[in-house]
Amino acid sequence: MDDITAQVEKLCMANRINRGMAVGIAVCFAVALLLLLRGQIPYGVLLLAVSVVLLLMARQLGRQYARNAAAANLCFGLARDLEGFAYRASGGMDEAAFRAWSLLPLADGDRRLLCRNTFSGRRDGLDLAGSEVTFHYKADAGGTAGYRFLSGTLLTAETGDRPGGDGWLLLNGDLTEEPELRRFLEEAGWRPAAALNGRRLFARGEQTPGEDLLSRLSGLPESVTALRLASGGAAAYLDRRFYTGARYPSARPTPERLRENTLPERDPVWDLFGWWLSPDRPR
Numbered sequence: 588m589d590d591i592t593a594q595v596e597k598l599c600m601a602n603r604i605n606r607g608m609a610v611g612i613a614v615c616f617a618v619a620l621l622l623l624l625r626g627q628i629p630y631g632v633l634l635l636a637v638s639v640v641l642l643l644m645a646r647q648l649g650r651q652y653a654r655n656a657a658a659a660n661l662c663f664g665l666a667r668d669l670e671g672f673a674y675r676a677s678g679g680m681d682e683a684a685f686r687a688w689s690l691l692p693l694a695d696g697d698r699r700l701l702c703r704n705t706f707s708g709r710r711d712g713l714d715l716a717g718s719e720v721t722f723h724y725k726a727d728a729g730g731t732a733g734y735r736f737l738s739g740t741l742l743t744a745e746t747g748d749r750p751g752g753d754g755w756l757l758l759n760g761d762l763t764e765e766p767e768l769r770r771f772l773e774e775a776g777w778r779p780a781a782a783l784n785g786r787r788l789f790a791r792g793e794q795t796p797g798e799d800l801l802s803r804l805s806g807l808p809e810s811v812t813a814l815r816l817a818s819g820g821a822a823a824y825l826d827r828r829f830y831t832g833a834r835y836p837s838a839r840p841t842p843e844r845l846r847e848n849t850l851p852e853r854d855p856v857w858d859l860f861g862w863w864l865s866p867d868r869p870r
Contacts, residue, residue, distance in 0.1 A: 669708025750820025
């Protein structure tokens with residue numbers, strides 16, 4: 588990606604084009620309506636058709652601008668310390684990988700997990716990634732048509748080995764309905780290990796949490812609603828927390844805006860990931 592000055596110039600140019608097209612479309616519609624009212628039907632219909640084509644083009648340009656602005660903000664802001672930064676507007680983790688984390692329940696079938704604004708890179712020997720996700724699972728009570736939908740940010744870290752095995756699972760008490768939670772925990776082999784300020788810590792096997800682990804988990808922001816610490820990796824889900832939004836198409840790009848870290852939880856979560864996956868951590 589270009590340096591930040593070049594990116595600001597490109598985004599400002601695209602923003603001006605988008606605004607100019609919006610004005611042109613409004614004028615075309617107004618003139619077309621005037622021609623139709625005056626009985627000049629052929630010219631009015633022709634100009635109306637041109638307006639519709641311009642509107643479709645403007646929508647596509649607006650979406651492209653939003654993707655470019657989001658990518659630039661991640662590159663120079665939230666993910667500025669990552670080597671080999673990459674961005675995808677749509678797509679990311681698949682359902683099989685999500686289930687392998689044993690982080691949260693997920694309904695059976697395809698397209699139960701939607702990922703967008705996915706970024707990835709490497710720092711301090713870890714492969715770091717993030718996505719804004721929406722997913723759902725079966726719920727006995729409430730929900731939409733027997734499902735509960737969750738939407739937020741998913742952050743992961745991997746050492747290069749396939750994450751899995753024993754470890755820890757930290758959950759907020761109200762994130763899942765109790766019947767589904769019991770099914771999920773039983774199928775994944777999780778057992779209660781500790782209670783931490785409204786959160787519950789689960790373990791596999793007979794391991795018990797140490798004071799250092801409990802202290803670090805207690806210091807996490809409340810918005811970290813699910814956390815998985817595994818051998819070879821770690822994952823965190825932040826319910827209803829996002830790092831992009833609809834503000835970019837209408838906002839004037841500046842270097843300060845692009846450098847903004849739009850996810851304040853980044854540092855405590857990545858710090859915990861780094862500690863957990865450090866080869867120097869006592870096992």
